[in-house]
Amino acid sequence: MKHKVNEIDIAHYRSLALQHQKEHRQVLAKLKKKPPKNLDKMALEIHDSVFSRIDCLTCANCCKTLGPDLKEADIERISKFLRMKPAAFEATYLRVDEDGDKVLQTMPCPFxxxxNYCSIYEVRPKACREFPHTDRKKIYQINHLTIQNTVYCPAAYEFVEALKYRLK
Structure with missing residues (x-):
């Protein structure tokens, strides 16, 4: 039996993220200049705490609005799972964007x-597995991406907010 999900208010989080973008940029810029010795451990603790409270299945905004950049390994793995030839998978689901990346033809994600469940979850693209990248070591190396992700992902927004308070 499939359960009904209570959706997260994406518009509210987007508004908050946009309002706090300047402040978030400053917090992350300070991290880049002088990262605390325990930053990786702190970031992982915050990531785990945020994801203990936010269930991606109540949101899935990333799957509805952000298309992953699919690498050859992703295409091979997913097409095998779908019992398709990679060329047929690409023709059916992918297009090449302005940067030359292979991305989904349509959003929300066809899978x-x-x-809000993903039909190819076990073999999903690496970009999907790693999103929103808040459990990454040396988080300050992807400040631009973290700021961008706060606009789309409530967990990324909550992560930066928690990081801000931990650093005070």
């Missing part, structure tokens, strides 16, 4: 179900 996202109405219940």
């Amino acid at each position: 996202l179900g109405a219940d």
Whole structure:
């Protein structure tokens, strides 16, 4: 039996993220200049804490609005899972964007179900597995991406907010 999800208010989080973008940039810029010795441990603790409270299945905004950059390994793995030839998978689901990256032809993701479950979850693209990248070591190396992700992902926003308070 499929369960109904209570969706997160994406518009509210987007608004908050945009309002706090300047402040978040400053917090992350300070990290880049002088990262605390325990930053990786602190970031992982915050990441785990945020994801203990936020269930991606109640949101899935990334799957609805952000298309992953699919690498050859992703294409091979997913097409095998779908029992398709890689060329047929590409023709059916992918296009080349302005940067030359292979991305989904349509959004929301064609593999996202109405219940926010991913039909290819076990073999999903690396970009999907790693999103929103808040458990990454040396988080300050991707400040631009972290700021961008706060606009789309409530967990990324909560992560930066928690990081801000931990650093005070």
